[in-house]
Amino acid sequence: MKFRKRILSMAAVCVMLFDVMSIPASADEIETKTVSSANRLCVFSGWGTGFSKWAVEAGKSKAVSDKAAEMLFGEKGLKMNMVRYEVSGGDDPAHSHFLDSDKMPPSWIKTVTDNNGKIDHVLDLSKDKNRIALLKKCITSAGGKLSVELCPTSPPYYMTVSGCTAGAVYSGNDNLRADCRNAYGKYIASAVNAMAGQGVSVTSIAPMNEPSSLHWKAGDTRREGFHVSQGEPQSKLLIAVSNALNSAGLSKVSISASDETDIDTAAASLGALSSQAAGTVSKVNIHSSEHENADFTALAQKYAGIRITDADGCYTAGENAGEMSAALGISKRIISDLQNSRASAWLMWQAVCDGRPDLDAGYLGLLYRDNMTGSLDATQKYYAFGQFSRYIGAASTLIKVDEDTIAAYERSNNRLTIVAVNDCSCVKEVKYYLDGFGLLKGSSVTEIRTSGSLYDGEQWSVTDNAAVVTSTGFSADLAPNSVTTYVIDGAVLHVTGTLGDVNGDGHINVTDRTLTAAHVKFARFLPDDAQLLADVNCDGLINITDITRMAAHIKGKRFIKDVRRYNEDDFITDAENDVISDYDIASDG
Structure with a gap:
């Protein structure tokens, strides 16, 4: 009898073990x-896209441009708030090597000849009117709050060594003529003023695009670009652009550099800048960040922010994910880019692709323009991007979690x-x-x-x-x-510190008031812990009232009382956790 019971007990244990082993780990x-x-990580500033070939095509159709503006920048769309507007240098009219020149951003350079036969070059934006009209629609869709950065792809052909805006004869050689650096700076300043004449306010300039790359070669069939060597050549170019902006009364237009392809190259370029050139740069632009780089992080701390620009690729991820493959791929890339570089913005290269892609594979863009119907259609990649852009907005603070x-x-x-x-x-x-x-x-x-x-x-x-x-x-x-x-x-x-002491130096003074004013004017956002200390009247807002209260404190007229907005009774406690747990157990029966 005892032996039989032992056998039954062993059998029961085996059944129990089998049941446990058959439960999926997940x-x-x-x-x-x-x-x-x-x-x-940092205070975030926003999301955006480049304004390149897709914008040229979209601008040709009112229906497509209206829809693109709403889907990318509208409240019901992706809520983008940044644009990198590509400016074509304009190749030699005698050249015909670009295969899709009709889709490239048109040059703003117009050659004129006076009565004495003297040739001159002036800016004329008339050929780019459709793309500019689309930009204005995007500004409207974004509620008027759209940061515009001009991005020249190359100097005009007559400023280049090779006479070609696709690059140098040898792709590793610099293609901006040394005697044309100042002229290139003036060309950029003129472009800013030309956009102002169109009713578009330019926030910043990115005067180089992947300058250390070796793929900018004369006669190339794809796109414009020019190599600028690290160190002295990049430094002199930045100084020339800064001087031209200041001379034109455009000192408030900031300079971004250097739009290198990856974080390692960006670290080398930043480290090679002269102190004078580094002083001209406001924000650091890089195109990808597959890993962290301690040198880059240390160098970038002196600048106002880091941005991932011209991002995108045929990224994929997932297990038998189908249409979510590209969506998961770009999502993981956004997370890695932002966390590895500590970037405060993430901008696509081109948000729209021509023709319907293979939706189960990797592809460029978020939307696609159907070649048959001309309509603009979304993808799951578009909606995955919106999982970030619609809910993480400017002035929020990014927090690193995991991959x-x-x-x-x-x-x-x-x-x-x-x-x-x-x-x-x-x-x-x-x-x-x-x-x-x-x-x-x-x-x-x-x-x-x-x-x-x-x-x-x-x-x-x-x-x-x-x-x-x-x-x-x-x-x-x-x-x-x-x-x-x-x-x-x-x-x-949770934050410690004294209300009004925004920079945490133990004093409430004009520095704290200045930092708060910059935040209120959207010039430079405060970190979240500093925002709590800047809200001196504890109404949940940071505005002119807080600045006025700080000024009164500094002048000794009315001192700030350190009264917090919330007390301990306002928060969920551990004791209440037990009640919640008991309720859950009871609810499960």
């Missing part, structure tokens, strides 16, 4: 991801946003631990997701999976091959 394992305020996750915090409305990529074919259960944040009573989590195909999938779908918020965070399930955005309302950043 259903049994919970992955914990920590979103820590200690891992803040599949990035977060951002908006102090003005106590909102924490998390964008998560699941490139696996199974559900991932994740516990998000929020470190350095207090969660107010009544805090909520909204889940927005893109997955599947255009026909039967999700596009910015707000799910019914309302996560329960505890004092430490929340848990969620990531759908297979998906990009999901979590918007947590009621997250308050």
